[in-house]
Amino acid sequence: RSPDLIVRPDSAGEVAAWVKWAGRRGLRVAPRGSGHNYQAAALREGGVMIDLQGLDRIEIDARARRAWIGAGVTGGRLIERLARHDLAFPIGHCADVALSGFILSGGIGWNYGQWGPACLNVAAMEMVTAQGDIIRADPGNHSELFWAARGAGGAFFAIVTAYELILQDQPGRA
Numbered sequence: 001r002s003p004d005l006i007v008r009p010d011s012a013g014e015v016a017a018w019v020k021w022a023g024r025r026g027l028r029v030a031p032r033g034s035g036h037n038y039q040a041a042a043l044r045e046g047g048v049m050i051d052l053q054g055l056d057r058i059e060i061d062a063r064a065r066r067a068w069i070g071a072g073v074t075g076g077r078l079i080e081r082l083a084r085h086d087l088a089f090p091i092g093h094c095a096d097v098a099l100s101g102f103i104l105s106g107g108i109g110w111n112y113g114q115w116g117p118a119c120l121n122v123a124a125m126e127m128v129t130a131q132g133d134i135i136r137a138d139p140g141n142h143s144e145l146f147w148a149a150r151g152a153g154g155a156f157f158a159i160v161t162a163y164e165l166i167l168q169d170q171p172g173r174a
Helices: 012-024 075-083 099-104 143-149
Strands: 005-007 029-032 048-051 058-061 066-070 122-128 134-137 159-166
Touching (some): 012 029, 012 048, 012 122, 012 134, 012 159, 058 075, 099 159, 134 143
Parallel strands (some): 005 048, 029 048
Antiparallel strands (some): 066 159, 122 134, 122 159
C-alpha cells in the first residue's frame, strides 16, 4: 500500500488545510501517529497520509494537574517531562509509540489497574473534522465526538491533533 502523498504538518491549522485540499481533489485521508499499528492502518493505496509526528508540543500545568500534548508526542517523552513535576499519566508499554493511537484505542498500559485506561484520563481533545474544521471536544462541547473518540481506534472519523490530559501523582510520590 502506497499513499499518493505523505505530508508532515506541525499544527492543527496545517492538518485542516491538508484535509480540505484532499477533499477538493476527492482523495482519501489517513492520519498516522507513529506507525506502530501492526496492520499499518495509516497506509492506504492512494490518497494522502497525514503524519502527525510534528505535532509534538507538551505544555504542563502542574498546579492544575493537566497537560496539553500534541498527537505526535511519544509516551517516553511525556513521562520524562512529567517526572520533573512528580506527575504521571498511564502511558503504554512501548516508550516510542505516539500517544495519539494509544489513547484512541483505549490506552491499556502501565498503571491501568490504578488509574484506568488512558482514554479515561483525557479531559478534552482538539480535532480536525472531515470538513477541515478545527474543534475542541470535551464533555460539554461536541460531546458526541469526545465520547466517540475514547476507544474508537483507527476507525475514528476525525483527526485528533491534541489532548488535554488529566495527570496523576507519580507512583511512590503521593
